Amino acid sequence: MTDTVTTQPVPPHRTAEEIGRTPLGPRPLPPLGEQRPAGELSSVDTVLPNGLRVIAVRRAAVPIVEVRLRIPFGSPSAADAPGHAARAEVLANTLLTGTARRDRVQLDTDLALVGGDLGTVVDPERLSIGGSALASGLDTLLDVLADVLTGAVHSDEETARERDRLVERITLARSQPSVIAREALQRRRYGDHPFSVEVPEAALVAQVTAEQVRDLHRGSVLPRGSVLVLVGDVDPERVVAQVGGALSGWAGQDAARELSPLPPVVGGDLLLVDRPGAVQSQIRLSSQAIARTDPRYPALQLANMVFGGFFSSRLVENIREDKGYTYSARSYLEFTPSGATLLVDADTASEVTAAAVLETRYELGRLGLVPPAGEELETARRYAVGSLLTATSSQAGLASFLANLAVAGLGVDWLRGYPTRLAEVTAEQVAQAALEFFAPSAFTGVVVGDAGRLAPQFHALGGVTLP
Structure with a gap:
């Protein structure tokens, strides 16, 4: 005895225009709902004794805290902008590769144990560090962040490895039409201002040494003028106290270097x-x-x-x-x-x-x-x-x-x-x-x-x- 398979007729294909219409004409769009304002945000905005501005906001949607650190990282001069951009890229890529207390594996392990992560990126204006962790693991996240800011070693081996990877990525990126267009636009708008150097030359990156990166870290990764934002299932007042304790060792007399003012964009051909x-x-x-x-x-x-x-x-x-x-x-x-x-x-x-x-x-x-x-x-x-x-x-x-x-x-x-x-x-x-x-x-x-x-x-x- 064999099974009988009953097939269902395949409905005719309808175009998007047909789906959106009825015999009486186009389907009416539903009315837009009323825009609701953002809920009240419990927050603290203050400056720590080391000059770091801290903004802490309570949003208890999930038991996580998000962290964003912005450090001004401008080039000291237009003449040094290409070399500074190359050194800054290598610094950003080696910042999380090891400290005096933790090697690369230990950094990743400690963050993983609290459901955390950290990442870095740099542009002509700022060095940015961002990440998240379970709210219960904020102490660990802040301890790792403080360790990186004050104790990153930028070892010769890690610097060489990340530098070589950067050279490959930059060489590929600079062949892309969107990057070519962006670089041309920046030069058209800002000439030789440091802001126009967004992607360093691969040849300059290849010349960066670990000692240059360590010097840049000591002289430029500074709290005064920087901003740290924390958002999550936290008490803002308590978080500010946690940050103050965790980052008390991050200090410096100088302020982080702001980018020099940009010339205005002038219309023309x-x-x-x-x-x-x-x-x-x-x-x-x-x-x-x-x-x-x-x-x-x-x-x-x-x-x-x-x-x-x-x-x-x-x-x-x-x-x-x-x-x-x-x-x-x-x-x-x-x-x-x-x-x-x-x-x-x-x-x-x-x-x-x-x-x-x-x-x-x-x-x-x-x-x-x-x-x-x-x-x-x-x-x-x-x-x-x-x-x-x-x-x-x-x-x-x-x-x-x-x-x-x-x-x-x-x-x-x-x-x-x-x-x-x-x-x-x-x-x-x-x-x-x-x-x-x-x-x-x-x-x-x-x-x-x-x-x-x-x-x-x-x-x-x-x-x-x-x-």
Whole structure:
């Protein structure tokens, strides 16, 4: 006797458009829910005797504590910036490879026993150390952190190993179109300022010695001027006392080195950077913006949302949805030591690069001449508030956000009040921000691509310096 298998008919395939429609027309979208403000955050914001600013925040969602340390790590001069960047990268990669008390394995083991981890990253502005642990293991996490800050040995063997790995990674990274475009944009915006050296030369990294790294650690890994943020299932007052005890041995008379002020971004022609044989181009535009502390900042953020800050923005609708010039286009605010800049990014096929630049310029001008109002502005406002609440809803997200605010001298109070400030922005204020910050003449930047194919297009378009 055999089993009888009954097969079910396969339903016909429906497209996304068909799924979204009914016989009476498109399915109506559900109404947006009311935006809820962030809950009250119990916090302490203080400066320890060694000059370290500590921000401790209670968020008891899960029994974990997130830690973010930001140490100013600027280059002493523009002339030394390339060498400093190379030494700083090696330092960041060897910071957790052993101390006088713990070797690399013991560091990892002690953290693992409390469900913890630590990681490091460095940029032209700061050395950052971040991680987390079970709240019950905070003492261990702080002890490991203190050990690393005061006792990292940067041994010859570990330095050589990490240096060789860095050389390989940097060599690969510098061949990527996005890195080439970023470096070209930084040089276009800031010239030889140390801020423009984000990825060191592999040849300079290869020359870094362990003794140079140890000297850099002694002279630059300093508490005064640094910021430590802790967020989690903790009592803020008690946490500050724990940090004060654990890091009491981290000291220094000098302050950590802040990056020198940046020159303002000045509008002008784009620069065409030749990448022979490239089938795609990277478009990178930038202009000067303002700091979060400026009263005009909320209006600027909403204007940016409308222009290119989310998927339903004007720029995306134009060069992605309507014309298909790019898969992704965006505009965003990048915060710098002197405030902020506006950036516009898009990657396009070579044959439509000039057309994409033209349409981007058109949308920049249209934002000021036809400013957002009504539903367009309210959608952007809801998205901005919702994105902020989403980004800070987790302990990790809140810790990172507060660490970035702290670098600008801000804290929990700024975060508490910002949704209200966004809600109070008027259409007239957004229109003024659009005129002031999105004028096409305010932007400069670069286009990276095959100059042989792009030069004739840009010669006709104008506003682009050819190689």
